[in-house]
Amino acid sequence: MRIAITGTTGRVGRALARHFSLSHEVIELPRSRLDLASADCGGRLAAWDFDVLMNPAGLTGLEQCEEDPELARRVNAAAPAALAAFCRERGTLLLHFSTDYVFDGRTPGLRSEEDATAPLSVYGMTKREGERAVLDAGGTVMRISWVFGPEKPAFPDQILERALAGEELAAVADKESRPTFTTDLAEWVAAWLAAGAPAGCFHACSSGPVVSWHGIAVEILAFLAEKGYATPPLRALSLDQMDSFRAPRPRHTAMATERLERLLGRPPRDWRAALREHLESRLISR
DSSP states (O other), X not given: OEEEEEOTTSHHXXXXXXXXXXXXXXXXXXXXXXXXXXXXXXXHGGGSOOSEEEEOOOOOOHHHXXXXXXXXXXXXXXXXXXXXXXXXXHTOEEEEEEEGXXXXXXXXXXXXXXXXXXXXXXXXXXXXXXXXXXXXXXXXXXXXXXXXXXXXXXXXXXXXXXXXXXXXXXXXXXOEEOOEEHHHHHHHHHHHHHXXXXXXXXXXXXXXXXXEHHHHHHHHHHHHHHTTOOOOOEEEEOGXXXXXXXXXXXXXXXXXOHHHHHXXXXXXXBHHHHHHHHHHHHHHHO
């Protein structure tokens, strides 16, 4: 099978390319080859022959999206619509990746795929527009959240490095979700393909308790303590204290995974187990 993957310099794109190149022909489409900000990005797909298009690329910086909403709409909304139209015309499968930030997060609890969306930011609004276009064209959307993995540093890596350096730590304690580990995500996508690539929306995140960034940091420090490392102090912050966050962030966006569980035939792995696997690998590679 020939699988085209956008955004292969990003965390999710790189993970998908690495995983599927072991058993399929992968066509990597980083921005240098397919710029989603280009008005003709859909038409440019004709240059490649593929059976499946996976689109993890997007403009993900919340502040950048607020500062340049037109660029955000081109990349996060118009481009997925163009890709979806191309794939529908050619009869090609499309898997598009979205975000838990399509929810307003005003109340605690797990969000299902059927729950109403009400994004707070330009980023969330444009991602929701992209979702609608893909779903309307008969494609598949996977919403992911708080992504981490070996491809490039994310929040857990920053906490790990600062803790090992003995630096004082602080993390937001009143914003909650469930993380997504890229290694697991690639396996879920493989299961989606094996199941016949069903259309519709899937919440693709780990199982386990709903957690804050502060809670993830607590788990990392506990892991280091078990390994015999001294751990520095950790302060709890409020989202309202984050002056650098100019775009609004939803507080409660943990997603339910029952539909993914039915696809896999099992629950997705607990985020704590995935995190510890990642931390073990990071310590070994130091």
